[in-house]
Amino acid sequence: MRRRASLILLACAVFFAALSPLMRWYAFPRLARIPANQYQDMVLEAKGATLLDYDHIRAKKVSKVTIVQTLKGNVEAAKKIEKTAGRPVVVWDSLSYVQGPDGKMVSRVPERYIFDAHSQDPVHATGETVDGDPVTRQGIEFKWPFLTQKRDYEYFDAQTRTTSPIHYKGTQTFRGLKVYYFEQTIPWTKVPMPKSMPVEGITPETVAKTGTTRWYSTVRKFWVEPVTGAPVYGEELHKEELRGGSLLGGRAKVTAFAGDVKMREDYIEHTVALVKHNRTLVLMLTSYVPWGSLTAGVLLLALALYLEARARRPEDPAPTETPEPEPVSV
Amino acid sequence: MRALIAATTGLALALALVLAMTAMGTPSGRTSPKPLLSTVPSHP
Structure with missing residues (x-):
């Protein structure tokens, strides 16, 4: 069960880590x-x-x-x-x-x-x-x-x-x-x-x-x-x-x-509001998504490795039963 | 081997998502019917 979860986490980690550069250098110039x-x-x-x-x-x-x-x-x-x-x-x-x-x-x-x-x-x-x-x-x-x-x-x-x-x-x-x-x-x-x-x-x-x-x-x-x-x-x-x-x-x-x-003053206010909105959209492609997904990728990879390490750890040896002392006949 | 398959799946999904987003692109729309102004607008 732990090994299956770590594999899913590994897939997610690679997904987010790959998304980061793809978004910044492939999607940004196109979008x-x-x-x-x-x-x-x-x-x-x-x-x-x-x-x-x-x-x-x-x-x-x-x-x-x-x-x-x-x-x-x-x-x-x-x-x-x-x-x-x-x-x-x-x-x-x-x-x-x-x-x-x-x-x-x-x-x-x-x-x-x-x-x-x-x-x-x-x-x-x-x-x-x-x-x-x-x-x-x-x-x-x-x-x-x-x-x-x-x-x-x-x-x-x-x-x-x-x-x-x-x-x-x-x-x-x-x-x-x-x-x-x-x-x-x-x-x-x-x-x-x-x-x-x-x-x-x-x-x-x-x-x-x-x-x-x-x-x-x-x-x-x-x-x-x-x-x-x-x-x-x-x-x-x-x-x-x-x-x-x-x-x-x-x-x-x-x-x-x-x-x-x-x-004119009303056009300054309008332009500033429009630019603030568009700035957020551009930052999504250049900063928020690339850095966010890279961080998520690293965290998920660490979690996947941790689960994998725990799954591979040898289980505790089973408690050895001490046989009941048998009566000794003289 | 299973780890390799999981990593490849993650990479493929990321590529598919970004390619789909860029393929859809930004809609070009239509030319605005509004005229080039030769009067002073009262507001933006």
Whole structure:
């Protein structure tokens, strides 16, 4: 009976011990993935910003500029690209919609971002665009990989259509979560005009004819939860200028936008709650199940060996009966 | 010999469980019918 129990315990011990590395190094890369059908919106605000008044081509202070960013997973496009890419792919169609204090559109920039569902490495396929312009992204955008490391990453900047390092600047605590702080500075760079302009009749082509160019500079800050790789908070010190050309009436430059863009409070709370939930799911695959099952495996093996040792121990010798003394006849 | 069979059974079960989990994978679902927003939502 003891030997049968020890064999069952041995089978269980091997089961749990094998489950540990299988879960961490086989299941985790296959199960921890960005869902192809994810839909997410985000509202950012720049209070007390400077914005270009297109009627008078002058910079003016406004109470608030709002940026609505939507990410929408395109499942059909992802399946199509997966067939040739040979790996799980996510296709995000995104829109950055900028709205002035009067509720009117300032700019709208659509993007298509294609990337590996687990590693977040960019995948190049037809349709990879920023504001209708084909691009070939290098590095990450919007999200960091699962199990983010304390190192610099290459980050794609949609305005300049270029990739440059985003630097790891330290570990902080943000609303009860341990986060890695990253910062990227994009120096003044000439960038294309947005395809959608806020005034009817003004197009990138008509502006180009005046010789006026658009320049942009930003300091991008992200606080990233390292287990999920999800930013829980972001800020951008964003500046845009129009420079030269007849549109400015002899002036060298005019500020088109300047503001400290921050996530809206209700979206911060929502993002932190979502990331805390997803963090637990990822930790199940990378930490809780692997370490738990390894511990269970070791304990069960010890118990199996103990029972086996007890079963093999020679039984106590049977008590020897002392014969009754027989009467001796003399 | 019986110990070897027990260990192999445990290993096979672990492999079967993990392979089944990864084979099922994560459901891709359908593209959301919600639009890309051009208005400011009142809440997340």
